[in-house]
Amino acid sequence: MAEINYSGLGGHIAAGKPSPVYLICGDDGYLRRRCLEILKLKYGPDALPEFNYNEFDGSVCTVDEIAAAADTLPMMASRRMVVVKDMDAASISADQYRKLELFLGSVGDNVNCVTVFFNVSVKASAKSGDRQGAMRNLIKKAGTVVNCKTPSPAEITDILLSEAGKNGTQLTRADAAYMVERCGSDITNLLSELAKLHSLCGGKITRAAIDSNTTQSIDVKGYMLASDIISGKRRDAYRILEELFDERTEPVAVLAIMSGAFIDLYRAKLASGERRSADDMAALFGDEYKGKEKRLGFSFRDSRRYPLPLLREWCGMLCRTDSALKSSRVDGKILLEKLLAEMFMAAEAAR
DSSP states (O other), X not given: OEEEEGGGHHHHHHTSOOOSEEEEESSOHHHHHHHHHHHHHHHSOSSOHHHHEEEEETTTOOHHHHHHHHHSOOSSSSOEEEEXXXXXXXXXXXXXXXXXXXXXXXXXXXXXXXXXXXXXXXXXOSXXXXXXXXXXXXXXXXXXXXXXXXXXXXXXXXXXXXXXXXXXXXXXXXXXXXXXXXXXXXXXXXXXXXXXXXXXXXTBOOHHXXXXXXXXXXXXXXXXXXXXXXXXXHHHHHHXXXXXXXXXXOHHHHHHHHHHXXXXXXXXXXXXXXXXXXXXXXXXXXXXXXXXXXXXXXXXXXXXXXXXXXXXXXXXXXXXXXXXXXXXXXXXXXXXXXXXXXXXXXXXXXX
Protein backbone atom coordinates (compact mmCIF):
# COMPACT_ATOMS: atom_id res chain seq x y z
CA MET A 1 0.00 0.00 0.00
CA ALA A 2 2.43 2.69 1.16
CA GLU A 3 5.50 3.82 3.06
CA ILE A 4 5.13 7.06 4.99
CA ASN A 5 7.13 8.99 7.57
CA TYR A 6 5.99 10.13 11.00
CA SER A 7 4.63 13.43 9.72
CA GLY A 8 2.52 11.55 7.16
CA LEU A 9 0.76 9.44 9.79
CA GLY A 10 -1.80 12.13 10.54
CA GLY A 11 -2.87 12.32 6.91
CA HIS A 12 -3.02 8.52 6.69
CA ILE A 13 -5.34 8.36 9.71
CA ALA A 14 -7.45 11.23 8.37
CA ALA A 15 -8.13 9.15 5.26
CA GLY A 16 -10.34 7.07 7.55
CA LYS A 17 -9.37 3.50 6.75
CA PRO A 18 -6.78 1.58 8.79
CA SER A 19 -4.29 -0.70 7.10
CA PRO A 20 -4.52 -4.36 8.11
CA VAL A 21 -0.84 -4.41 9.02
CA TYR A 22 1.78 -1.81 9.96
CA LEU A 23 5.53 -1.83 10.39
CA ILE A 24 6.89 0.92 12.66
CA CYS A 25 10.62 1.27 12.04
CA GLY A 26 13.31 3.92 11.69
CA ASP A 27 16.12 5.28 13.81
CA ASP A 28 14.26 7.70 16.09
CA GLY A 29 13.05 5.89 19.21
CA TYR A 30 10.75 8.66 20.42
CA LEU A 31 8.89 8.83 17.10
CA ARG A 32 8.58 5.04 16.95
CA ARG A 33 7.00 4.94 20.41
CA ARG A 34 4.77 7.89 19.59
CA CYS A 35 3.55 6.17 16.39
CA LEU A 36 2.58 3.08 18.35
CA GLU A 37 0.69 5.20 20.89
CA ILE A 38 -1.20 6.96 18.08
CA LEU A 39 -2.13 3.70 16.34
CA LYS A 40 -3.25 2.11 19.60
CA LEU A 41 -5.37 5.14 20.45
CA LYS A 42 -6.95 5.27 16.99
CA TYR A 43 -7.22 1.62 15.98
CA GLY A 44 -7.02 -0.27 19.24
CA PRO A 45 -10.10 -2.13 20.54
CA ASP A 46 -12.94 0.15 21.59
CA ALA A 47 -14.14 -2.34 24.21
CA LEU A 48 -12.74 -5.15 26.38
CA PRO A 49 -9.02 -4.57 25.65
CA GLU A 50 -8.15 -7.50 27.93
CA PHE A 51 -9.75 -9.78 25.33
CA ASN A 52 -9.14 -7.82 22.14
CA TYR A 53 -5.53 -6.71 22.48
CA ASN A 54 -2.48 -8.99 22.24
CA GLU A 55 1.17 -8.04 22.55
CA PHE A 56 3.99 -10.43 21.62
CA ASP A 57 7.75 -10.41 22.05
CA GLY A 58 8.86 -11.06 18.48
CA SER A 59 12.16 -12.58 19.60
CA VAL A 60 10.46 -15.56 21.28
CA CYS A 61 6.91 -15.90 19.93
CA THR A 62 5.93 -18.06 16.96
CA VAL A 63 4.19 -16.94 13.80
CA ASP A 64 1.39 -19.41 14.63
CA GLU A 65 0.70 -17.48 17.86
CA ILE A 66 0.55 -14.17 15.97
CA ALA A 67 -1.72 -15.58 13.25
CA ALA A 68 -4.05 -17.22 15.79
CA ALA A 69 -4.45 -13.94 17.69
CA ALA A 70 -5.05 -11.97 14.49
CA ASP A 71 -7.65 -14.49 13.23
CA THR A 72 -9.65 -14.49 16.48
CA LEU A 73 -12.89 -12.56 16.12
CA PRO A 74 -13.17 -9.46 18.34
CA MET A 75 -15.31 -9.83 21.46
CA MET A 76 -17.95 -7.09 21.77
CA ALA A 77 -15.67 -4.67 19.88
CA SER A 78 -15.31 -3.45 16.31
CA ARG A 79 -11.76 -4.78 15.92
CA ARG A 80 -8.80 -6.43 17.58
CA MET A 81 -5.19 -5.24 17.70
CA VAL A 82 -2.07 -7.40 17.72
CA VAL A 83 1.33 -5.82 18.41
CA VAL A 84 4.56 -7.73 17.71
CA LYS A 85 7.66 -6.12 19.20
CA ASP A 86 11.13 -6.57 17.68
CA MET A 87 10.63 -9.50 15.31
CA ASP A 88 13.88 -9.97 13.39
CA ALA A 89 12.95 -11.96 10.30
CA ALA A 90 16.61 -12.70 9.66
CA SER A 91 16.98 -14.66 12.90
CA ILE A 92 13.94 -16.97 12.77
CA SER A 93 13.95 -20.47 11.29
CA ALA A 94 13.21 -21.12 7.63
CA ASP A 95 9.93 -22.79 8.57
CA GLN A 96 8.84 -19.81 10.67
CA TYR A 97 9.81 -17.41 7.91
CA ARG A 98 7.67 -19.30 5.37
CA LYS A 99 4.73 -19.05 7.77
CA LEU A 100 5.42 -15.34 8.18
CA GLU A 101 5.31 -14.89 4.40
CA LEU A 102 1.98 -16.72 4.24
CA PHE A 103 0.56 -14.67 7.09
CA LEU A 104 1.60 -11.35 5.56
CA GLY A 105 0.35 -12.48 2.17
CA SER A 106 -3.15 -13.13 3.54
CA VAL A 107 -3.42 -10.41 6.19
CA GLY A 108 -5.21 -8.07 3.78
CA ASP A 109 -8.26 -10.35 3.92
CA ASN A 110 -8.64 -9.77 7.66
CA VAL A 111 -10.93 -6.81 8.35
CA ASN A 112 -11.31 -7.58 12.05
CA CYS A 113 -7.76 -6.94 13.22
CA VAL A 114 -4.94 -4.41 12.91
CA THR A 115 -1.52 -6.04 13.29
CA VAL A 116 1.46 -3.85 14.16
CA PHE A 117 5.08 -4.96 13.89
CA PHE A 118 6.93 -2.52 16.13
CA ASN A 119 10.71 -2.13 16.22
CA VAL A 120 11.57 -1.35 19.83
CA SER A 121 15.21 -0.92 18.83
CA VAL A 122 17.02 -0.47 15.52
CA LYS A 123 19.25 -3.50 16.03
CA ALA A 124 18.91 -6.39 13.61
CA SER A 125 20.45 -9.81 13.25
CA ALA A 126 23.95 -9.91 11.79
CA LYS A 127 23.07 -13.04 9.82
CA SER A 128 21.35 -11.38 6.89
CA GLY A 129 19.43 -8.28 6.04
CA ASP A 130 17.66 -9.92 3.08
CA ARG A 131 14.78 -11.41 5.06
CA GLN A 132 14.22 -8.26 7.06
CA GLY A 133 14.06 -6.26 3.86
CA ALA A 134 11.72 -8.82 2.28
CA MET A 135 9.47 -8.68 5.35
CA ARG A 136 9.37 -4.91 5.06
CA ASN A 137 8.38 -5.15 1.38
CA LEU A 138 5.62 -7.66 2.19
CA ILE A 139 4.20 -5.37 4.87
CA LYS A 140 4.48 -2.40 2.52
CA LYS A 141 2.54 -4.35 -0.13
CA ALA A 142 -0.20 -5.46 2.27
CA GLY A 143 -0.33 -2.45 4.57
CA THR A 144 1.74 0.53 5.67
CA VAL A 145 5.37 1.03 6.68
CA VAL A 146 5.89 4.02 8.99
CA ASN A 147 9.55 4.99 8.72
CA CYS A 148 10.49 7.14 11.70
CA LYS A 149 13.63 8.72 10.32
CA THR A 150 15.59 11.17 12.43
CA PRO A 151 13.66 14.42 11.98
CA SER A 152 15.31 17.61 10.79
CA PRO A 153 16.15 20.34 13.34
CA ALA A 154 13.11 22.29 12.10
CA GLU A 155 10.84 19.28 12.67
CA ILE A 156 12.29 18.73 16.16
CA THR A 157 11.72 22.41 16.90
CA ASP A 158 8.07 21.97 15.92
CA ILE A 159 7.76 19.01 18.31
CA LEU A 160 9.24 21.07 21.16
CA LEU A 161 6.89 23.97 20.46
CA SER A 162 3.91 21.61 20.31
CA GLU A 163 4.79 20.04 23.67
CA ALA A 164 5.44 23.46 25.20
CA GLY A 165 2.00 24.60 24.02
CA LYS A 166 0.30 21.58 25.57
CA ASN A 167 1.88 22.39 28.93
CA GLY A 168 1.22 26.12 28.75
CA THR A 169 4.94 26.84 28.50
CA GLN A 170 6.02 30.08 26.81
CA LEU A 171 8.86 29.26 24.40
CA THR A 172 9.77 31.18 21.26
CA ARG A 173 10.67 29.38 18.02
CA ALA A 174 14.15 30.90 18.14
CA ASP A 175 14.77 29.57 21.65
CA ALA A 176 13.32 26.15 20.76
CA ALA A 177 15.72 25.96 17.81
CA TYR A 178 18.54 27.02 20.13
CA MET A 179 17.67 24.18 22.51
CA VAL A 180 17.98 21.71 19.63
CA GLU A 181 21.33 23.19 18.63
CA ARG A 182 22.63 23.14 22.22
CA CYS A 183 21.19 19.90 23.57
CA GLY A 184 21.21 17.72 20.46
CA SER A 185 18.54 15.96 18.44
CA ASP A 186 17.48 13.28 20.96
CA ILE A 187 13.79 14.16 21.36
CA THR A 188 13.37 12.25 24.63
CA ASN A 189 16.23 14.19 26.19
CA LEU A 190 14.91 17.48 24.80
CA LEU A 191 11.46 16.89 26.27
CA SER A 192 13.08 16.12 29.62
CA GLU A 193 15.03 19.39 29.42
CA LEU A 194 11.81 21.20 28.45
CA ALA A 195 9.98 19.84 31.50
CA LYS A 196 12.87 20.86 33.74
CA LEU A 197 12.91 24.39 32.33
CA HIS A 198 9.14 24.69 32.69
CA SER A 199 9.44 23.84 36.37
CA LEU A 200 12.39 26.17 37.00
CA CYS A 201 11.11 29.14 35.01
CA GLY A 202 7.49 29.16 36.05
CA GLY A 203 6.30 28.49 32.54
CA LYS A 204 8.28 31.19 30.67
CA ILE A 205 11.56 29.93 29.24
CA THR A 206 14.32 32.41 28.41
CA ARG A 207 17.61 32.02 26.54
CA ALA A 208 19.51 32.70 29.77
CA ALA A 209 17.60 29.89 31.52
CA ILE A 210 18.47 27.50 28.69
CA ASP A 211 22.18 28.36 29.00
CA SER A 212 22.16 28.03 32.78
CA ASN A 213 20.04 24.91 33.24
CA THR A 214 20.50 22.61 30.23
CA THR A 215 23.36 20.31 29.38
CA GLN A 216 25.09 20.44 26.04
CA SER A 217 24.92 17.10 24.28
CA ILE A 218 28.06 15.02 23.84
CA ASP A 219 27.66 15.40 20.08
CA VAL A 220 27.63 19.18 20.35
CA LYS A 221 30.64 19.28 22.67
CA GLY A 222 32.55 16.80 20.51
CA TYR A 223 31.88 18.90 17.43
CA MET A 224 32.95 22.06 19.29
CA LEU A 225 36.15 20.26 20.29
CA ALA A 226 36.88 19.42 16.66
CA SER A 227 36.01 22.99 15.63
CA ASP A 228 38.47 24.42 18.16
CA ILE A 229 41.23 22.18 16.81
CA ILE A 230 40.44 23.27 13.25
CA SER A 231 40.45 26.92 14.37
CA GLY A 232 43.72 26.54 16.31
CA LYS A 233 42.09 27.32 19.67
CA ARG A 234 44.33 25.15 21.85
CA ARG A 235 43.12 26.39 25.25
CA ASP A 236 39.42 26.07 24.35
CA ALA A 237 39.94 22.58 22.95
CA TYR A 238 41.60 21.30 26.12
CA ARG A 239 38.91 22.94 28.26
CA ILE A 240 36.14 21.10 26.39
CA LEU A 241 38.10 17.84 26.57
CA GLU A 242 38.40 18.27 30.34
CA GLU A 243 34.66 18.93 30.61
CA LEU A 244 33.95 15.71 28.71
CA PHE A 245 36.25 13.81 31.05
CA ASP A 246 34.52 15.35 34.08
CA GLU A 247 31.19 14.14 32.67
CA ARG A 248 32.66 10.61 32.44
CA THR A 249 32.27 10.50 28.67
CA GLU A 250 34.00 7.46 27.23
CA PRO A 251 37.14 8.41 25.24
CA VAL A 252 35.96 6.18 22.37
CA ALA A 253 32.74 8.20 22.14
CA VAL A 254 34.65 11.50 22.12
CA LEU A 255 36.95 10.24 19.36
CA ALA A 256 34.01 8.98 17.28
CA ILE A 257 32.38 12.43 17.26
CA MET A 258 35.68 14.16 16.52
CA SER A 259 36.38 11.73 13.69
CA GLY A 260 33.00 12.48 12.12
CA ALA A 261 33.80 16.20 12.05
CA PHE A 262 37.20 15.65 10.41
CA ILE A 263 35.77 13.20 7.89
CA ASP A 264 33.25 15.92 6.95
CA LEU A 265 36.16 18.35 6.57
CA TYR A 266 38.13 15.93 4.38
CA ARG A 267 35.11 15.19 2.19
CA ALA A 268 34.38 18.91 1.85
CA LYS A 269 37.97 19.56 0.75
CA LEU A 270 37.75 16.87 -1.93
CA ALA A 271 34.35 18.13 -3.06
CA SER A 272 35.61 21.72 -3.30
CA GLY A 273 38.53 20.51 -5.42
CA GLU A 274 36.01 19.06 -7.86
CA ARG A 275 33.98 22.29 -7.76
CA ARG A 276 31.14 20.59 -5.94
CA SER A 277 28.95 22.35 -3.37
CA ALA A 278 27.64 21.42 0.06
CA ASP A 279 24.30 20.62 -1.59
CA ASP A 280 26.04 18.21 -3.98
CA MET A 281 27.72 16.47 -1.04
CA ALA A 282 24.47 16.24 0.93
CA ALA A 283 22.74 14.71 -2.10
CA LEU A 284 25.58 12.21 -2.58
CA PHE A 285 25.48 10.88 1.00
CA GLY A 286 21.71 11.07 1.42
CA ASP A 287 20.31 10.75 4.94
CA GLU A 288 23.78 10.94 6.51
CA TYR A 289 23.60 14.73 6.30
CA LYS A 290 19.87 15.24 6.72
CA GLY A 291 19.35 18.03 9.21
CA LYS A 292 23.10 18.74 9.28
CA GLU A 293 23.27 21.13 6.35
CA LYS A 294 24.49 23.97 8.58
CA ARG A 295 27.33 21.83 9.92
CA LEU A 296 28.22 20.80 6.38
CA GLY A 297 28.42 24.45 5.38
CA PHE A 298 30.93 25.07 8.18
CA SER A 299 33.02 22.14 6.90
CA PHE A 300 33.20 23.69 3.43
CA ARG A 301 34.17 27.03 4.95
CA ASP A 302 36.86 25.57 7.22
CA SER A 303 38.28 23.22 4.59
CA ARG A 304 39.67 26.24 2.71
CA ARG A 305 42.02 27.00 5.60
CA TYR A 306 44.13 23.85 5.40
CA PRO A 307 45.88 21.89 2.65
CA LEU A 308 44.70 18.40 1.74
CA PRO A 309 47.93 16.69 3.02
CA LEU A 310 47.29 18.08 6.52
CA LEU A 311 43.69 16.85 6.49
CA ARG A 312 44.96 13.39 5.49
CA GLU A 313 47.54 13.54 8.29
CA TRP A 314 44.85 14.47 10.81
CA CYS A 315 42.63 11.60 9.65
CA GLY A 316 45.60 9.24 10.02
CA MET A 317 46.16 10.45 13.59
CA LEU A 318 42.50 9.86 14.43
CA CYS A 319 42.66 6.35 12.95
CA ARG A 320 45.81 5.43 14.91
CA THR A 321 44.31 6.79 18.13
CA ASP A 322 41.15 4.77 17.53
CA SER A 323 43.26 1.59 17.21
CA ALA A 324 45.20 2.48 20.36
CA LEU A 325 42.04 3.14 22.36
CA LYS A 326 40.69 -0.28 21.42
CA SER A 327 43.91 -2.27 21.86
CA SER A 328 46.26 -0.43 24.22
CA ARG A 329 46.28 -0.42 28.00
CA VAL A 330 47.23 3.24 28.06
CA ASP A 331 44.62 5.47 29.72
CA GLY A 332 42.22 6.78 27.07
CA LYS A 333 42.42 10.29 28.48
CA ILE A 334 46.17 10.36 27.92
CA LEU A 335 45.74 9.11 24.36
CA LEU A 336 43.24 11.87 23.57
CA GLU A 337 45.41 14.57 25.14
CA LYS A 338 48.34 13.28 23.09
CA LEU A 339 46.18 13.32 19.97
CA LEU A 340 45.24 16.97 20.46
CA ALA A 341 48.89 17.94 20.96
CA GLU A 342 49.92 16.12 17.78
CA MET A 343 47.10 17.68 15.76
CA PHE A 344 48.00 21.21 16.88
CA MET A 345 51.70 20.58 16.16
CA ALA A 346 50.88 19.27 12.67
CA ALA A 347 48.76 22.35 11.95
CA GLU A 348 51.56 24.68 13.06
CA ALA A 349 54.09 22.80 10.92
CA ALA A 350 51.83 23.10 7.87
CA ARG A 351 51.61 26.89 8.05
